Structure formats: structure tokens, C-alpha cells
Amino acid sequence: MLGSHVPDLRALELLVVVARTGSLGAAAAELGITQQAASSRVRTMEALVGEPLVARSKRGSELTPTGELVVQWADRVLDAAQELDAGITALRADRRGHLDIAASLTIAEHLLPGWLVGLRAQQVQRGQQPTEVKMTATNSARVAELVEAGDVALGFVEGPEAPRGLRRRLVGTDELLVVVGPQHPWAMRARRRVSAETLAATPLVVREAGSGTRTVLERALADLPGATPVLELSSTAAVRAAVAAGAGPAAVGAHAVRDDLATGRLVRITVTGLDLTRRLHAVWKGGPHPPEGPARELVAWAARRS
């Protein structure tokens, strides 16, 4: 649960813009509010933090050291918020985008927002008008149908088999890794392997019911007799923390623990007899390359990250 000291997203954005422009008024103009409103918002934030964030002078404002600290933290929040924004924008149905795409859930959840933000940045940088993208999120089979029927120009699917009649290109892999803390018994084993049966029978640290990773894990282990979770947490960060502290094994998205694995905070365990990896493909109808225009740009963008 979030504390009461968290500023508004727009307030965080304002602070970042103030940092860049060096002026409350200029930042206000950029965000389309009055200078007075900006001034007041910053004051509200300062009350939350308890320290001045902006050093005002009669010819501009710059951040205090505390302010720069907060901006760093705010940056991360805003990066994530930007992806959320891109996702929601692509989801909105009111205006039909110039590019209609469909994507499997995993891709829509973890990868597409980042691609959309990146594509948009690239286009803006090139002086192009950003493409409006309309996304449909559904399962891979349905995505293939939509592409085949011509309802969408581009699809993103997971799974090994190529949908018949469609061309495809690899755009990434999605992998759920099983990890334990470095002092866990499994981490001591020579080859760090366990069987799928053992994993299923072991109480795990999991996300709350309904979360994406948990759903994937449960599906993969559905046929095996399972144990009840040892701990149920509401964020990936909390899961990583608990596992590192030795609470038990967990399955988490590979991208979320890359740092932890590199630093030894977590240890990866190979699970035999269980495939938690999926190849992610862009698919389209027609020629050997995606349709000219934004669709091709998006695929190229995504493929570069694969």
C-alpha cells in the first residue's frame, strides 16, 4: 500500500519539466497550465517531502539537491507511466488508429507498451507524425484469425508453431525462471536442477491470484499435484525480496530478475520436464516482409530487441 507522501503523477511530471527548463513559468506553459498553478503544485510537493525541492530566484528556478534526488525517483515512475499511457491509448477504441494490431496477452502486457513508446520516440525524433496504434489483446489463436481475416495488419503471437498461411518474424522470447535465494538448499546442488514434480510439490512464493506470472505458472503445473504457496505477495519486487531472503522458490519473468541473477542475489534453478519458455513472433499476411509503413517499422523495432 502506498503511503501518503506520494505526489501526483502530473506533479512529478511538472518537477521533471522544471528541472529541464529551469523555470516554473516555462514548465507551466509546456504543460498547459498557468505559472501560478505550477508554483502551487511545487509547493504542495515540497510540503509532502518536507524540504524545498526548487531553489527559486528572480531569474529562474533550479532544483535543490533534494529536488534532483526526487526527480531521479520520479523519472522511473514516469517511465512506467509512459508505458501505461501508451498501452491505454492503444487500447482506447474511440478513434481507429492508423495501424491496427493484435497481440497475445504476454506480449501486450510486457513488451508492446515499451515498443510503442520507443516507436513513438523514434518517429518524433525523425520529425514524423507519430502513428496512432489500435491494439487488441487476446489469445494467440484469435490473433492469428484476426490477421488472416485482414482485421488487423499485424499480429503478435506466442508458441512454437507458425499459424498457417502467415509469415512471421521472431521478436523476442518470454521465459519464466525459477529462482531461489543463494542459501536455499537447491542453490547448493551441483547442477541446480529439480524436476517439475518437485517444483509443483514445493510451497512457492507467488504473486497474488490473477497475476500474469502466476497464471502462466499454474497452467504449466496444472497436471501435477501441487502444494499451497508459502507466501503470496502483491508485487514482483516483493517476491524477489522474499525469495532473496530465503522464503522459498518462485517463478518470475526473466527480465525482472536479470540484475538479481547477475549479482548473485538470486540463483536460477533449471526445472526438468517443464517448458516455461515461449518464442514470440510478429505475424502478417502476404509478402515476405511486413506491410510497408508503420507496421514494418514496428516489427523492425521489436525484432531489434529479440
Place this chain on the structure above:
Amino acid sequence: MLGSHVPDLRALELLVVVARTGSLGAAAAELGITQQAASSRVRTMEALVGEPLVARSKRGSELTPTGELVVQWADRVLDAAQELDAGITALRADRRGHLDIAASLTIAEHLLPGWLVGLRAQQVQRGQQPTEVKMTATNSARVAELVEAGDVALGFVEGPEAPRGLRRRLVGTDELLVVVGPQHPWAMRARRRVSAETLAATPLVVREAGSGTRTVLERALADLPGATPVLELSSTAAVRAAVAAGAGPAAVGAHAVRDDLATGRLVRITVTGLDLTRRLHAVWKGGPHPPEGPARELVAWAARRS
């Protein structure tokens, strides 16, 4: 700039809690608002997205597929917001924490909030009362002074030399990497090396003025004749995107491009005659181990990630 479809942080939190509890009323109770308020907030969000997020029934609510998608995105925003919250809470001066610490800017910016969130999660999980931490962010020399004078129980510093009279333990490394796109001339070189002078004289892709990575880079290159940036962008994601697209070299935090390097989207360049790596240490006064209690827990936590 953020679009107008971005829900409030508290609204995102509500959605996440609804997903967990399966009930608007229960979620409302958990967040300390009335069921009607929660209902209204969710409706506001649905108006923003343009699609139903929650499937209401007379015996509970569960998320629609769209809702689950939004929750995934919201999760990331909230994770970052949680770190921001932890940072701000530690910054607030009104109540003196049970643990006084000081940290260099880099550590305070990039690592401490995560550690605080993790420590708190660990303590809550163990049934302990979470430690209130009061953080001071300043430069490494001043941190050492504060620890030596006994003003703080624990310090976090960067730099190779151990402050005299203090004990220390490695808690991580901070590294700025110079990267280029795979098709950049530097990437073609056999050993992928350039000199610090060459780097300084090359137009780079940079974050906006005042950002952390840019400051570090400018300090490191301060003594050399420099070129004006080729592109100035407001997020790390945008910088990575531009570099991958071939806009030019950039210096970015190692953690931010680990994925890109692994996948070949970006290529790392070694810069001779320039040290962009710093060892990060926890320091304290007295015995060979940090003071018993939360200070020791925090160091242990941090060290596990090193």
C-alpha cells in the same frame, strides 16, 4: 509528456487491490475509503480506458481481460512509485527515524529506495515492525564525516579509498557504459575501444541537462574539450531507442542496458583513460560488523545485491 488517459496513482492501486480481493467493497475497506468511492473511481478509470475493466456481479467483481492488462502495466508504475514513496519517507525530516543513515547521491538515487522497500518487505514478512529510516543524501566525503562524528549509524559511499577509521563492506558497483548501435562505426572496430578524448569530441545522445547520468558523464569528461550533443532526450528508454537507431553513442547506466547488450540491440564500447565505474560501500564506525539491529539488516540486504 503524459497523455490525458493516465489514471491516478491511487486509482491504479485500487485496481490492483480489486484484482487481489475480488471485491470492490473489500478493496475499498483495505484502502480506507467507502465502497461507493471505490466504485466511482473504477468507473472513472473505465471512462479513461474506454472499456470495462471490472466485471461486476452480485457476489463480487473480477477483472476483465482488459482490466488484467491494465493491472500488469499499473504494477510497474506502482513498483516505481513504491520506491519513490520509500525515498520520500526516508527524506522527510519531521520524525527522526530509528535508523539514521547517510548516502552518496548515486546510491540514494538508484539503489537505496529499492533496498528500503526490500528491507521493509522482509520485516513485515517476519512480523517485525518496519524500521523508520531517516536518510541524508550528500557527497561521499560528507557521508564519511557524518558516520565518523556519530551523527548517523551507517553511511553509503562511493569511491576506491576507504575512509580512515571506518569499516566497510561492498554493496554494489555503479557503472556508466558507453554504447552504440550495432551498425555504428565504433561497433565495427576489432576491439571496440575509443579514447576518452575521442568520446569527449564526439556528439553524443544524452539525457536532458540535470539528469543523473548526464551529470556523471559531464563530470568525468570535464577536463577534455567536448562536443555538443547530437540529441537530447528526456528518458532513458528514448536514449536507448535513439542509440539503437544509430543516432550516436551514449553513456547509460549499466543496469538500464543489460537487456539491450545481451540481445545485441546495443554494443558496448570500452573507453580507455576514463573510469566510469565506482565501487559502492557501506561504512560504519566501531566493530568489524555493522551495529546490531536494523543497520546490520540493511547492510546485509544491500550486500546480497552486490
Place this chain on the structure above:
DNA sequence: GCACACTCACAACCTAACCTTGTGAGCACC
């Protein structure tokens, strides 16, 4: 069969946050 507990929704009212307009004061440059 009917009360009870639980779900969510609608309506009226209130409050408080936030934004705008209008104004004033300090500083720099010409």
C-alpha cells in the same frame, strides 16, 4: 419461505483541492 449478509449502483450533498484571473514585487538588460 424468509431473514440476513453480502454484492454493487444511484442520488444528494459537502468539502477541499486545484486552477484561473488579477496583481505586485524583485532583478537584469537596454
Place this chain on the structure above:
DNA sequence: GGTGCTCACAAGGTTAGGTTGTGAGTGTGC
């Protein structure tokens, strides 16, 4: 000394968001 920039203070209006009160539908237990 004007002009243009900076930010701050004050007064007013709008609106989002909250609470209270109520109602309707569904499952459970006696």
C-alpha cells in the same frame, strides 16, 4: 527608467472526489 522576465500572494469559481443514505439482486442458513 522602461521592458520583460522571474516568482508569490489573494480572491473566486469549478470540479473531482468523498460520505451518507438508499435500493436492488443473489446466495446462505434456519
